[in-house]
Amino acid sequence: MPGAMNSTEADEGWNLALSRGDAALRAWVLSHPTDLWSEDIGLLLAMAATYRWEGAAGAWRALPYLEKAEILIEARPETSGRLRASAAILRCLVQRSHGDLFAALHSADAALEILSSSHSDIRDRLDLRSAALLKRGTIRVLTGDLFRARGDLERGLRDADATLTPHKRIEALGFLAIVEVFTGSVTEAHRVMRTARPLADRMPGGLWTAPLEIAEMLIAAERDELRHHAPALRRLMSEVDGSEFEFLARHLQVLLAEECDDLEGRFEAIRRMRVIERESTGAALLGVIRMGDRAQALMRAGDLARAAVVLRDESDPAHLVCGAALRARAALAIGEPHRAVDEIRNCFLDExxxxxxxTYAAAIDAQARVLLGDLRSADAAFRFLLRECARSGALRAFRKVPGRVLSLLIERATRDDLDTAERALLELLASTVDAAGDIADEAIALSPRERMVLARLAAGESPRTIAQSLHVSLNTVKTQLRSVYRKLGASTRDGALERARSLGVLTT
Known part of the structure; x- marks a missing residue:
C-alpha cells in the first residue's frame, strides 16, 4: 500500500466517522494523498460513513468507497475484525436505504457473525456489537418483524456504551417507539420518546431524527391529534423523500387525510405507497399498512366490492392490521352484524x-352486538376497549364506532365499577362523542329527497307507493333508491335500512 499508515492511523478514519462531523471527516480524509486513502480500508470506510445519513442519494455516493474497501478486505485476510464488521454494517445501511431489506438483514447478521469470530478482539465486540444489533433491529421493523425488532433494539441500547453516538441512539429510540405504537402501547411509546427527545433537541437536524418524528406523529394519530402536526408532517415529507422512511411518512399522510375526512388525499398517499412497495424487497410492514389503509379508504368511499378483494388477498400473520376486523367492519357496512361477530370471534382467542x-376488533364487536340487541356482550367488548385504551392512551379505536352507538355504550359504562384512568377516559369520550362522531362512517351525504325516500322505505312503503305519494315517476324513485344504496354501501333493502339506523341517518 503506497505510504502505508499504521493500524492506529487506519482505524482513526472510522473513529472520526463516529465522533466528528461528516464535512470535517471528508476534509480530513481528502487531505491525504489519493493513492494513500484510496488503498486504505479504514479511510475508505470513513468516507463511505460520511454519507450514511443522506438517505438513498447518500447510499449511492457511499457505494464506490464501500465497494473498494470490500475488495481490499477480500484481498487481505489479515484485515481486522473491526474493519470487516464495520464494512458489513455500512453495507447493511446502504441496502436498507435502497429498500433491499432481505440483503440488509443478511449483512447485519454477517456483521454479528464477524464480531463473534476469532477475527475480533474484545474491544471490537464491545464497540460494534451494539451498533450491529441496533441496525438489525431497525431493519426488522421495516420488514414487519416487530417483536424480534424490539428485542434487538432493547439489547443494543442496553449493551451500548459511550462509543454509541447520539445519532445512532436517537434513531434506535425512534424505531423502538414505532414498535411500541404498532404493537399497542402508546403510553410505552411516549416513555421512549421522553428519553429520546432531549437527546434530539441537543443535536442538529438530520435523517437520524426521522424515526423519532414519525413515532411522535403516530402517537398523535392514535390520540386523534395528528391535524396539529400537519406543518411538521409536510416538513418531514421533504426530508425523507426517497429514503427508507418515506413509506411511513406516507402512511401518516393517509392518517391525517382520514382525520380530516379528505378521501382524495388518502387515495393519493396510498398510490404513492404502492410505488414505494414495488421498489422494495422484504418491506412487509409497508405491504400490511398499505393493505389496511386501502381497504379502509375503499370502505369510506362505499366501494365495498374492491375492499373485499383487498382483504381477501391480505397476508398479515402478525395481525398488525387485522384483516378479520376489517372484514367485520365491511359486514357492518352492508347491514350484516351477525357476520361481523363471526369474523371477529377468533381474534380474541389468537395470542x-x-x-x-x-382494541379495533373490540370496537367493531361492540357496535355489532348493539345492532343485534346483545347489550351484555356489547358492554363486555366496550369494557375491554375502555380498559386497554385507558392503559395505552390511544383514542383512535373509538373513532370506528358511530356516535349514536358510542353514546349508548358510554351511558351504560358509567354504571360500572371503573378505575380512575377508565373513568377519566369515559368522561373525555362523553364530552367529545357528539363532535367526534365516527370518521369512517359519519354523516352519509343523502339529499333531502333521498332521506324522504329512505324514511318511507323504512315505513314499509313499496317503491311504487312512494312514487305515488311523492307524485314522481317510479323510475325516479328507483334511481333515488340506487343512489341511497350506493351511499350506504348496501345492496339490499334490509341492508340499507340496517346501515342507516347504525349511522343515525334513520332515527325510527
Missing part, C-alpha cells in the same frame, strides 16, 4: 394479536 389490533 398473536397485538393489543392495538384487539
Amino acid at each position: 398473536d394479536h397485538p393489543i392495538r389490533s384487539l
Whole structure:
C-alpha cells in the first residue's frame, strides 16, 4: 500500500466517522494523498460513513468507497475484525436505504457473525456489537418483524456504551417507539420518546431524527391529534423523500387525510405507497399498512366490492392490521352484524394479536352486538376497549364506532365499577362523542329527497307507493333508491335500512 499508515492511523478514519462531523471527516480524509486513502480500508470506510445519513442519494455516493474497501478486505485476510464488521454494517445501511431489506438483514447478521469470530478482539465486540444489533433491529421493523425488532433494539441500547453516538441512539429510540405504537402501547411509546427527545433537541437536524418524528406523529394519530402536526408532517415529507422512511411518512399522510375526512388525499398517499412497495424487497410492514389503509379508504368511499378483494388477498400473520376486523367492519357496512361477530370471534382467542389490533376488533364487536340487541356482550367488548385504551392512551379505536352507538355504550359504562384512568377516559369520550362522531362512517351525504325516500322505505312503503305519494315517476324513485344504496354501501333493502339506523341517518 503506497505510504502505508499504521493500524492506529487506519482505524482513526472510522473513529472520526463516529465522533466528528461528516464535512470535517471528508476534509480530513481528502487531505491525504489519493493513492494513500484510496488503498486504505479504514479511510475508505470513513468516507463511505460520511454519507450514511443522506438517505438513498447518500447510499449511492457511499457505494464506490464501500465497494473498494470490500475488495481490499477480500484481498487481505489479515484485515481486522473491526474493519470487516464495520464494512458489513455500512453495507447493511446502504441496502436498507435502497429498500433491499432481505440483503440488509443478511449483512447485519454477517456483521454479528464477524464480531463473534476469532477475527475480533474484545474491544471490537464491545464497540460494534451494539451498533450491529441496533441496525438489525431497525431493519426488522421495516420488514414487519416487530417483536424480534424490539428485542434487538432493547439489547443494543442496553449493551451500548459511550462509543454509541447520539445519532445512532436517537434513531434506535425512534424505531423502538414505532414498535411500541404498532404493537399497542402508546403510553410505552411516549416513555421512549421522553428519553429520546432531549437527546434530539441537543443535536442538529438530520435523517437520524426521522424515526423519532414519525413515532411522535403516530402517537398523535392514535390520540386523534395528528391535524396539529400537519406543518411538521409536510416538513418531514421533504426530508425523507426517497429514503427508507418515506413509506411511513406516507402512511401518516393517509392518517391525517382520514382525520380530516379528505378521501382524495388518502387515495393519493396510498398510490404513492404502492410505488414505494414495488421498489422494495422484504418491506412487509409497508405491504400490511398499505393493505389496511386501502381497504379502509375503499370502505369510506362505499366501494365495498374492491375492499373485499383487498382483504381477501391480505397476508398479515402478525395481525398488525387485522384483516378479520376489517372484514367485520365491511359486514357492518352492508347491514350484516351477525357476520361481523363471526369474523371477529377468533381474534380474541389468537395470542398473536397485538393489543392495538384487539382494541379495533373490540370496537367493531361492540357496535355489532348493539345492532343485534346483545347489550351484555356489547358492554363486555366496550369494557375491554375502555380498559386497554385507558392503559395505552390511544383514542383512535373509538373513532370506528358511530356516535349514536358510542353514546349508548358510554351511558351504560358509567354504571360500572371503573378505575380512575377508565373513568377519566369515559368522561373525555362523553364530552367529545357528539363532535367526534365516527370518521369512517359519519354523516352519509343523502339529499333531502333521498332521506324522504329512505324514511318511507323504512315505513314499509313499496317503491311504487312512494312514487305515488311523492307524485314522481317510479323510475325516479328507483334511481333515488340506487343512489341511497350506493351511499350506504348496501345492496339490499334490509341492508340499507340496517346501515342507516347504525349511522343515525334513520332515527325510527
